[in-house]
Amino acid sequence: MTATAEVSAVPDLATLQQRAAQRAAERAGGSDRLRGHIVCDGLVRIFKTEGVEVVALQGLDLVIDRGELVAIVGASGSGKSTLLNILSGLDTPTAGIARVADYDLLALSARRRLSYRRRVVGFVWQQTGRNLLPYLTARENVELPMRLAGRLRGRAGRRRATELLEMVGVAHLADRRPGQLSGGEQQRCAVAVAVANDPEVLFADEPTGELDEATGADVFGALRTINAELGVTVVVVTHDHAVADQVRRTVAIRDGRTASEVRRTARIGEDGSTELVSEEYAVLDRTGRMQLPAAFVDALALRERVRLTLEPDHVQVRPGQEQSQSDGGSAE
């Protein structure tokens, strides 16, 4: 065999990457499962500090479709911020698949990462001071990202800033600086800033965390309007039940994994009124693992092992034998 033939037998990097992606898709149960505007599959993030490893995400699976508005909830330390930092391009995962709008977040060059952060995603942070520059007016804050991206063209840019401020309900405050706005007004302005460059996805980390209920509802209303009017996919991390209860899909994260989700659909009642019906789902990963919702575990004091029975159309979960004898409980 000649040296040339040996060299040409070695696959190039692009081929290797393609094969790796194919294998990952097969492992994940086919490429259908990996279709979505935001896709996380077996996502792992391990932090190492002073020789100690913390597994913040341990194989998280999540698929969000284009145009969805999804709330992510979970106890403190469950991995929500780690997930958001990865999806927003601030942090790099240790392993797994993380893809947003066809950007592979594990393999971004510095240049593509910058363009991803400038053009594809927008963010609203909990701390109002992190979202807005204090010496610029609301309008100037909205115009700034457009200016930096070279998109602010005279009147058109100014008109877009006004439209966005109108959409989030603070156009009448356009000439005020952040210090002259309430916390809720600042956050609504921050939503307008975050979508100034027409991103595909908007991430909001506890955007109503520092606000009272009514003001928080206004900020959430602004996110909802942006989702509906601009078709931007919106992902909100929140502890706020008022927010989590109002979206069609709430995903709960526990110990760095997607644990369960609630889906809500509108149904017309017999009297013609519209009611929101919630259904809770556990997330089944590709190896068949799932987590029971914490409320179910607590309600029947389930622990250590449970009894499973396969019925024709469902699976029964009952307390383990010793437990059911002592507690007298059962679940279905």
Ligand SMILES: Nc1ncnc2c1ncn2[C@@H]1O[C@H](COP(=O)(O)OP(=O)(O)OP(=O)(O)O)[C@@H](O)[C@H]1O
């Ligand atoms: N930079 C880091 N270095 C080391 N450990 C980290 C780092 N960031 C997060 N962690 C750890 O990873 C785990 C998940 O943290 P994360 O901040 O994602 O949780 P969270 O659900 O957002 O919590 P909270 O609601 O309190 O913000 C925690 O155990 C945390 O201590």
